Amino acid sequence: DAKTTQPPSMDCAEGRAANLPCNHSTISGNEYVYWYRQIHSQGPQYIIHGLKNNETNEMASLIITEDRKSSTLILPHATLRDTAVYYCIVRPWNNAGGTSYGKLTFGQGTILTVHP
Amino acid sequence: GAVVSQHPSWVICKSGTSVKIECRSLDFQATTMFWYRQFPKQSLMLMATSNEGSKATYEQGVEKDKFLINHASLTLSTLTVTSAHPEDSSFYICSARAWGTSGSPYNEQFFGPGTRLTVL
Numbered sequence: 442d443a444k445t446t447q448p449p450s451m452d453c454a455e456g457r458a459a460n461l462p463c464n465h466s467t468i469s470g471n472e473y474v475y476w477y478r479q480i481h482s483q484g485p486q487y488i489i490h491g492l493k494n495n496e497t498n499e500m501a502s503l504i505i506t507e508d509r510k511s512s513t514l515i516l517p518h519a520t521l522r523d524t525a526v527y528y529c530i531v532r533p534w535n536n537a538g539g540t541s542y543g544k545l546t547f548g549q550g551t552i553l554t555v556h557p
Numbered sequence: 558g559a560v561v562s563q564h565p566s567w568v569i570c571k572s573g574t575s576v577k578i579e580c581r582s583l584d585f586q587a588t589t590m591f592w593y594r595q596f597p598k599q600s601l602m603l604m605a606t607s608n609e610g611s612k613a614t615y616e617q618g619v620e621k622d623k624f625l626i627n628h629a630s631l632t633l634s635t636l637t638v639t640s641a642h643p644e645d646s647s648f649y650i651c652s653a654r655a656w657g658t659s660g661s662p663y664n665e666q667f668f669g670p671g672t673r674l675t676v677l
Contacts, residue, residue, distance in 0.1 A: 479601075482671070484561075484668035484669050484671045485668045547593075547601040
C-alpha cells in the first residue's frame, strides 16, 4: 500500500541533470516527502526531504508542486556513482519522540542508471 | 549525516543455529531503531521498531519469537535470528532515529550498511 508512484527505471548521461519524478496524490497535510537512495548491496542513504517549499542541499534539489501531489528530485550533475535505486517516501512528521509513528515505508523506487 | 554501523557485514551459518546482528549509532543517541529485511531484487520491508528500554513492535507477519530484538541502550540494538533456516537468508538493515532538543526535532532516519545472512 505504497503511497507514492515512481517510474521503475530511468537513464541519464553523466554530467547531465537527472530528474526523478514521484506522484503522491493522496499526501496528507502533515506528511513530508522524503527521498532516499540505495546503491547496490548497501543501506539506504538519506538525500533530502521537504513539506511544501522547494529544498536544496549539497546532494540534490527537491521540487514540490503547489498542490503537493507530486515532486521531482533533481541531481544537477549526475555521475556514475549516482547509479542507484531512488525511493520517494511520504511520512508524517512527528516530533513527539520515542515512538514508531512516522516509520518509513519503502516502495519499489526508481532504478537510475547513469551512463558515460 | 549521522553514522550507523552494523556487525557483522556478512555471515554464513548452518541451518538451525542462531545469529546475532548488532546495530550501533556511532555519533548520536538513537531513541528508536528499525530493522528491515530485503530479499534480492525487492524493496526493503520493515520487520520491527524498537524504542530504547521497551519491547519491540513487530510488523504483521513477522514472528517475534524468531526475530528477537533488544534495544538496551541508546546506541545499540541487536537482532537475533533464532533457529535460522535457508528461507531466512536475506539482507538485514537497521536504521536509527534520534530526537533533538526541544524545539528542534531531529527526525531523519539513518541506515546501517546492512548484514548479508546466508543460511546453508
